[in-house]
Amino acid sequence: MKSMHKLFAAGLAMATMFSVAGCGSSQSAQEEHPDSIKVWHYEEDNGAQGKAWAKAIELFEKETGVKVEFEKKTFEQIRQNASQILNSDEAPDVMEYNKGNATAGLLASQGLLANLNDYVSEYKWDQKISGSLSDTGKYNEKGIMGSGDWYGITNYGEDVIMYYNKDMFDKYGIEIPKTLNDLEAAMQKFVDNGITPLSEGVAEYPLQHLWWQLALSKADDKFIDAYEMYDGDVDWQGKETTYATQTIKDWVDKGYISKDSTGVKAEDAGQAFMNGTYPMFFSGTWWFGRFQSDMPDTNWTFSTFPDSKKVVGSSGNIWVIPERSKKQDMAAKFIDITLSPEVQNLMGNSGGVPIAADPSAITDEKSKELITSFNEVLKNNALGFYPDWPTSTFYDELNASLQELVNGTADTKTVLNQMKDNYDKGVEAAGVKQ
CATH class of the missing domain: 3.40.190.10 (Periplasmic binding protein-like II)
Structure with a gap:
């Protein structure tokens, strides 16, 4: 998680x-x-x-x-x-x-x-x-x-993946996305059918994980080292964080993410995916086993986030x-x-x-698929860690800034400046800057 x-x-x-x-x-x-x-x-x-x-x-x-x-x-x-x-x-x-x-x-x-x-x-x-x-x-x-x-x-190990309710996709004749363009097109088709596509929880970790995944899709190791390991300076108005923050705002404006998700916690977001309210959920592999046991009659699948060489995750x-x-x-x-x-x-x-x-002892086919996917992430050195790790207060501060972004009380530039101020203050207070 x-x-x-x-x-x-x-x-x-x-x-x-x-x-x-x-x-x-x-x-x-x-x-x-x-x-x-x-x-x-x-x-x-x-x-x-x-x-x-x-x-x-x-x-x-x-x-x-x-x-x-x-x-x-x-x-x-x-x-x-x-x-x-x-x-x-x-x-x-x-x-x-x-x-x-x-x-x-x-x-x-x-x-x-x-x-x-x-x-x-x-x-x-x-x-x-x-x-x-x-x-x-x-x-x-x-x-x-x-x-x-x-x-x-x-x-x-764990990484954060896209979960798809295939039954809902099939009902509306929508293909499971393979690219980011596919993903956005699929979300728009659900909106056209009166369905909010992404189950989100802004009160806890789900949306900040999506925000970080969008940043990672534009990031390289240099950016990750600066952000996570304090090895260099983070450009908070740079392409990575600007793209992530603006994309979240755009997805809210287009109806891909509900404005009402500002008070939703992680458990509620996961439950909303499980009960079929939303066709997509971006969250960790820690949900995988629960979906297997709690959604026995639902046809669901998953993938890593499309068109990104780095993914949210770690040990x-x-x-x-x-x-x-x-x-x-x-x-x-x-x-x-x-x-x-x-x-x-x-x-x-x-x-x-x-x-x-023991690989030969894993008999569940869906579990084998998950393990194979994670092993590929490790092979490609694709783990991009988590966005709140740099400071002891950043988890709550990220959530607060993203809540303002989703409910429309702060624009992209304001949110990025908030994040920068909170990040810099936390890193300075911790005395860990190299």
């Missing part, structure tokens, strides 16, 4: 939200032989990752005799409260967390995440996680990803071990089980994109 960073006071609301007892005894016996470990993640039970993590918990308990105290959180709960929680006795022992400079990188630079280098060597995780997939697990002393020490371990979210955990060895053991063939193969057959599955 998914993947961020508003920091606000803990207070009574946070104490209520995270009310379970702290993570482990300070006694050495408890550290060496814990009775339980606390695991947090935010995957849906019927999604590929949710099914895989449930299997990992089952295998871990069977193999170690240690009970897993599992707590499901929402993406927003963890996003908004991670720094406070991990700096308290409420911290879990292992947690799924969003990757990138402004999330995992920020926490690593603050000393809130355990250094995993020794576990990487012990379990040989770097033999399974390499190339661009490893970028989001390693951070330097400033919290910039791609080099330095290991602070997070992924076990799947999947990462498992991190809080520095305050007293059960880090057992937490690492749990992470290793999530990379086991049984868990990885289950993920692959449930619509996920595992990084260590």
Whole structure:
């Protein structure tokens, strides 16, 4: 996904939200032989990752005799409260967390995440996680990803793709798009038939992912390095961001995106695609398994975004071990089980994109198609990461600017200036500019 960073006071609301007892005894016996470990993640039970993590918990308990105290959180709960929680006795022992400079990188630079280098060597995780997939697990002393020490371990990949309800396309005699011109022509035909084509959620990540994909369609590695790695200056009035922002405005004006989507969250946008309200949805492969299980009677398909050499995506979210955990060895053991063939193969057959599955064990044809598509993205070095990663506040700021663009209270130039100001302030405040 998914993947961020508003920091606000803990207070009574946070104490209520995270009310379970702290993570482990300070006694050495408890550290060496814990009775339980606390695991947090935010995957849906019927999604590929949710099914895989449930299997990992089952295998871990069977193999170690240690009970897993599992707590499901929402993406927003963890996003908004991670720094406070991990700096308290409420911290879990292992947690799924969003990757990138402004999330995992920020926490690593603050000393809130355990250094995993020794576990990487012990379990040989770097033999399974390499190339661009490893970028989001390693951070330097400033919290910039791609080099330095290991602070997070992924076990799947993800990219953001176009989902198409083929039944709706067939009903109106519209072909599945192969080019950007095809895509815009298809959207216009739906509008002509009184249907808004794109399911969007501007209150959370979906529209900012589309905005970034449009920018990536005009981008090269130099632009991505400047934007994501602070290696050079970002021209906010340049072709990449101008094209993306103006295209979003044009698509709203043409009725391809509803003005009413400004208050729509990601889950609602996905549900609207699933129930057949909209024929298209641009979002992550984390939805794939849910669509397989929740749309059994719908003929749907997918593709990477047309006419773009770069796509939104990266490794999947990462498992991190809080520095305050007293059960880090057992937490690492749990992470290793999530990379086991049984868990990885289950993920692959449930619509996920595992990084260590046995190809011959993936029997679901649609899942094979997804994995093949992602492998092609990796082969072409096409992962373009996510737009909110550069600063700890940019996720909310991007959403706010795009909401103004969609509801018509700000034009393209104004929105770009807002983005530039927020980006520059966040990067300067973080002190990460090279």
